[in-house]
Amino acid sequence: MPSPAQDEILLEVRNLKKHFPIRRGFLRRTVGYVKAVDGVTFYIKQGETFGLVGESGCGKSTTGRCLLRLIEPTEGEIIFYDEEAGPLHVEQLDKEQMRRLRRNMQIIFQDPYSSLNPRLTLKQIVGEPLIVNNVARGRELEDRVAALLRAVGLRPEYMDRYPHAFSGGQRQRISLARALALNPKFIVADEPVSALDVSVQAQVLNLMEDLQERFNLTYLFIAHDLSVVKHISDRVAVMYVGKLVESAETNELFTNPKHPYTEALMSAVPKPNPRIRTERIVLTGEVANPANPPPGCYFHPRCRYAQKICAEEEPQLREITPEHFVACHFADELELRGIIS
């Protein structure tokens, strides 16, 4: 890893782990660990949208937060390739270096209702990063906030209003304006449209695409909805119980999945043509417990293609065709069904 040229890559993640301790008893002794993220490796190219999907609890949001050190990773490397400073090992940066890096790395959250402070006006919310980083004040600050609001399709006259005056879609636009304030290169979008009505989802997704082109942004787009991810992503990675099980260019993944879990996820996506009838794969059994995962392949108790080796040996993520990575012992042999596009 990785297979693209080094200068194409903006962010690289190697063997990232986040294990949360389980504490019990009066002395709060550590009795085990929840392996929320358990050895994840991937890269994100300059200017692309990299989708990260999986069921809730699979570790995708924890991965996104670790990249910005909103949660401290337990182990692994996160390398941000900065145009001026060169490769930066995010996991090793001190507080001041991290503060400077956050100009380039921003996050927007799922819930636009709780992620905006209800006591602050739009001007304060969007302008805060500019003040904290000594970028603008006074008249210049107002001009910058007005330009940011315009960029996300909101009227600058709204800048003295409070978040409660806005709908969910408008609030997500405010979150985007705030994220853009310091002209970042990379944005983690953590389920940014999951809490919105379907009609509004499309508007926010289109806005994100426009902003990406205009400001040369790179996105990590986290979602559980495969249709949304398919629409916006250049490449997609699938997570299962803290591990990355497959990643590929979007069309390749959706037409030619190589991991049985990806196939099962896709069988549940509504097909655009109702005449095409495909069998829905219903996964039996429980999702593996990240505090006590099964041996071998974590997916084996639910996998309809499992064989003896699957319960004994953990499959490693490997590149089976250029930029198509799979962690399955039988990835070369299985004929799996994707979504006919």
Ligand code: SF4
């Ligand atoms: Fe299924 Fe085995 Fe592949 Fe795991 S390694 S996905 S259990 S076939």
